[in-house]
Amino acid sequence: MGLRNNKIFKLYQELYKKYGKPREQWKLWCKRPKTKREKEKVIIGAILTQRTNWKNVELALTNLKRINKLSLKSIYNLGINNPKKLTIALRPVGFYQNKAHYLLGIARFFKKNSGLKALQKQPWEKSRETLLNLKGIGPETADSILLYAFDKSIFVIDEYTRRLVKKKKLSKRLSYNYLQKLFQKYLPNNYKLYQDFHALIVIDGKNYTG
DNA sequence: CACCAGGAATGTA
DNA sequence: TACATTCATGGT
Numbered sequence: 001m002g003l004r005n006n007k008i009f010k011l012y013q014e015l016y017k018k019y020g021k022p023r024e025q026w027k028l029w030c031k032r033p034k035t036k037r038e039k040e041k042v043i044i045g046a047i048l049t050q051r052t053n054w055k056n057v058e059l060a061l062t063n064l065k066r067i068n069k070l071s072l073k074s075i076y077n078l079g080i081n082n083p084k085k086l087t088i089a090l091r092p093v094g095f096y097q098n099k100a101h102y103l104l105g106i107a108r109f110f111k112k113n114s115g116l117k118a119l120q121k122q123p124w125e126k127s128r129e130t131l132l133n134l135k136g137i138g139p140e141t142a143d144s145i146l147l148y149a150f151d152k153s154i155f156v157i158d159e160y161t162r163r164l165v166k167k168k169k170l171s172k173r174l175s176y177n178y179l180q181k182l183f184q185k186y187l188p189n190n191y192k193l194y195q196d197f198h199a200l201i202v203i204d205g206k207n208y209t210g
Numbered sequence: 211c212a213c214c215a216g217g218a219a220t221g222t223a
Numbered sequence: 224t225a226c227a228t229t230c231a232t233g234g235t
Contacts, residue, residue, distance in 0.1 A: 026216095029216095045216095046216090047217095049215090049216050049217090050215095050216080050217040050218070051214090051215065051216085051217050051218085051230090051231095052215055052216080052217090052231090052232075052233090053214085053215040053216075053233080053234080054215085054216065055215090055233080055234080056215080056232065056233060056234090057216090059232090059233085091231090091232065092232060092233070093231090093232070093233095094215090094230080094231040094232040094233080095217090095218090095229090095230045095231055095232085096230090096231070096232075097230075097231090098218080098219085098229095098230060098231095099230095102218090135218085135219075136217090136218070136219085137217095137218080138217060138218045138219085139217090139218095140216085140217065140218090141217070141218080144216080156216090158216060158217085159215095159216085159217095160216075198216090199216090201216095202216050205216090206215095206216090
């Protein structure tokens with residue numbers, strides 16, 4: 001089945017043609033390579049943006065920067081020394097009490113496990129399992145972190161993807177795992193393509209929300 | 211006023 | 224396994 005001659009790959013080409021490289025709107029996420037600080041910002045952003053628009057995330061990130069440096073280490077220190085201050089800083093993103101708790105737990109994990117290095121080297125299946133065991137990280141967030149912070153070629157499925165699948169009638173089944181396998185089956189194994197494609201799906205989805 | 215935004219945890223059956 | 228509920232601010 002010609003890998004480059006199927007509906008899913010054509011959808012990627014169509015969106016790419018329409019919007020170009022999603023560097024402008026998704027400048028942090030699709031940037032390559034990333035510094036350690038940028039990777040941590042992706043992880044922090046991945047938690048904060050759950051069920052929230054990115055504008056509100058930026059408000060919270062600004063609050064965090066105002067207090068301290070934007071890193072997992074400083075979030076850990078803030079969460080230990082002044083948890084209330086961390087919670088208040090996260091107010092703009094909504095669900096802020098949960099997210100403050102989640103972020104602190106995640107920051108604690110990375111502190112204990114000497115930062116990002118372990119997850120970077122492990123096979124992605126193991127890293128994914130590790131991430132999923134952390135409170136506040138579900139399938140989409142885990143895969144977003146693996147794809148955008150660690151450059152693992154794992155396709156991220158979200159509501160925009162499901163809407164597009166329905167609209168284009170690519171599949172009747174819409175479960176996370178099924179769609180992820182479907183996209184990965186019909187796309188070249190290329191994390192850069194995955195990063196751009198998912199971003200393009202979200203950018204495109206925003207144009208049709210209504 | 212209602213509705214939604216780059217989800218996940220928890221509980222129920 | 225599959226659904227329902229809860230968490231909650233800011234923009235339109």
